[in-house]
Amino acid sequence: MKFIHTADLHIGKFVNEFSMLKDQEYILNQMIDIIEEEQADGLIIAGDIYDRSIPPAEAVSVLDNFLSRLVDKGIRIFMISGNHDSPERIGFAKSIVEEKGLYIAGTYDGNARSITLQDKYGNLNIHLLPFVKPAVVKYYLQEDKIEDYHHSVEAMIKKFDIVENERNILLTHYFITSGATIPEISDSESVISVGGVDNVDASVFEGYDYVALGHIHRPQIIGGSHIRYAGSPIKYSFSEVHHKKSVTVIELKEKGKVDIRTRELTPIHNMRKIKGNLKELMSEDIIKEADVNDYIQATLTDADEIMDPIGTLRSVYPNTMQVIIEKNIKNNENVVAFEKIKNRSTIDIYEEFYQSVTGQEFDEKRYEVMKEIIEEASGEEV
Ligand SMILES: [Mn+2]
Structure with a gap:
């Protein structure tokens, strides 16, 4: 069985006051093309569907259109809420849409949400574990030792009763570490604490053939090649200019045999940094180097005060998002x-x-x- 794994869509997000909705629509269409080309059976969305708990109406209709098109094609969709989502809103009408092949875990009530699919290799269990704060887990599971994220995730996973000789996939949305190794983060994740109470060690994932993670925006593995952050489908900060965004393609055959690869995503507008004095940046040579419609962060090195640098830059680079004035200030x-x-x-x-x-x-x-x-x-x- 074949799945496409994505996460951190953040539909409705603004980056430096630019709406990303058109870019997101474009990339979601590209995802549908990939799903069709790959003839995938399902799509996994590992949290942070929207950027905020109350998404704007336009964002809701972009997601609605995306999911409806996939459901019409008979693609199953598995999704969980992330730390940016409202669990109740994501989970709205979930029991009705399940009949259509759309499986959503928004809220957590102490019960483990698990779906079993079948193919010629037998059962394949998909476990949906939304982002939940430890206090909520503690309340539902009544376990005193749940004080941090690690123990709360460990306790929730125990409820799944993993069948060891069957294939198992987990969807979840946390800051995963592996011993002393931490994932590489960016400026757009709103990760509040690093190396402290928010982390969950990858050792809790024993028994899973694939762990589909959301939360960290650079695609990467952590604690094993089968434990993977899909990454956000587009760049959401200038710290991500060198990221290669992708979706992950996972193919599960007989138990123990999992093929994992990526398919690169190409945005409408790339994100890019340029640096120099205003005259250089406005010169023909620099302009023709790449697409002028890219999202630009320009660092200006001019010694003198410049009138309206952003307006000047935008006359050539209409999507200039940020201008940094770098003065050679001596000590x-x-x-x-x-x-x-x-x-x-x-x-x-x-x-x-x-x-x-x-x-x-x-x-x-x-x-x-x-x-x-x-x-x-x-x-x-x-
Ligand atoms: Mn996110």
Whole structure:
């Protein structure tokens, strides 16, 4: 049986005030194409379906359209809520849609949600474990030792009663570590604590043939080649510019035989960083290097103040998201105490200030411009 694994769709997300909805729609269509090409039996979505607990109406209709198209093609869908989702809203009408082959675990009530499929190799059990806080698990399972995420996930997995000679898949959404190894994180996950109370050690996954993870946005394995973060389908921060986004293709044959590979996803607009002075970045050579419609983070190295850098950049790169002004600021040891400067002329002080901020010579031309400004402002000759 073949599955496509994705996670962290974050439908409705804004990145630097740009709506990602069109990009998300585009990538979801690409996913449908891959599912068809691969002739997959099912799609796994391991949490963070939406970006917020109350998603905007447009985001709901994008997901609705995506799921409906798959259901119409007879593709089974397995999904859980992540830390960004509202468990109740994700789980809405779940028992009705199950008849259509859409299996959702939103809320957790102490019962393990498990679906058993069959093919020529026998039973295949799919366990759905949504993101749940330890306090909720403790309440339902009435186990005192549940204080942290690790023990709460361990306790919830115990409820599944893994049948060892059958094939088992788990869907879940946590910060998984493996001993001292931690996953590589980005700026878009809102991981609150690293290396502390939020982590779950991969040792809890014993008995599973594949663990479909969500939460971390870079595709990667942790604690074994069969324990895998699918990663977000598109880049959600500039820390992800070098990520290769993908979906995972998992094929399970007889017990113990699992083939895992990835299919790369290509966004409408890539994310990219450029750096230089404004003139360089607006030059023909740099412009033709890549798609001007990419989402751009521009670092400007100009020494002088620039009027409306973002507007200028957007005249060529319409999707400029961020502009960082990188001044060659020298250290503070040159800052002069007030006593030392009180008897000096304004232009002298400005010269020193200019040099200490930019590290450059205050040349004749600049001197003339500044002289004029000071004279006009003070009404006195410099
Ligand atoms: Mn996420």
